Amino acid sequence: METLKLLLERADAVNKYWNLYIAASLGVIGVSQAIKGDGSFSALRILLALGFVIFAISNLLAIRSINAQRVQISMLVEDPYKNIANLGRPPSEFVFLCFHAGIDVTVVLSILLLHG
Numbered sequence: 106m107e108t109l110k111l112l113l114e115r116a117d118a119v120n121k122y123w124n125l126y127i128a129a130s131l132g133v134i135g136v137s138q139a140i141k142g143d144g145s146f147s148a149l150r151i152l153l154a155l156g157f158v159i160f161a162i163s164n165l166l167a168i169r170s171i172n173a174q175r176v177q178i179s180m181l182v183e184d185p186y187k188n189i190a191n192l193g194r195p196p197s198e199f200v201f202l203c204f205h206a207g208i209d210v211t212v213v214l215s216i217l218l219l220h221g
Contacts, residue, residue, distance in 0.1 A: 109186050112178045112193050119171050119195070126164045130212045133157045137216040154216045161209045165202075172201065 137153055172195040182190035195201065 106186070108178060108181045108183075109190060112175060112182065112190055115171055115175045115178060116193055119168055119175070122164055122168050122171070126161070126208075129157070129160055129164075130208065134212060134215045134219075138219065140220075150217055154213050157212060157216065158209070161205070161212075165205050165209075168205070169198075169201070172198075 133153060133156075137150060140147065140149055140153075175193065175195050179190040179194050196204075
């Protein structure tokens with residue numbers, strides 16, 4: 106039962122990182138829309154995009170680390186809770202990376218190409 110509790114705590118940690126990621130993504134897009142200019146790639150937009158990329162990479166690495174912990178913990182859960190633990194396993198590494206990268210690219214393009 107303690108192992109299952111630990112698994113749920115790790116899932117909560119992932120949710121917190123995703124919430125931070127969503128808030129930062131929307132905030133960066135909002136700030137980029139507030140930048141006045143001629144619509145070109147200003148230095149401020151480029152710095153904002155680079156800052157977001159650095160944040161996104163650190164977020165990605167943190168979530169990957171927690172997901173690896175979740176996989177290992179789910180293997181330790183014993184019957185009769187094994188089925189519940191399997192529901193708490195993260196998506197495959199490929200699906201996760203594609204999803205995160207897709208959002209990353211969308212945010213960076215929004216920063217650089219959308220002008221308020």
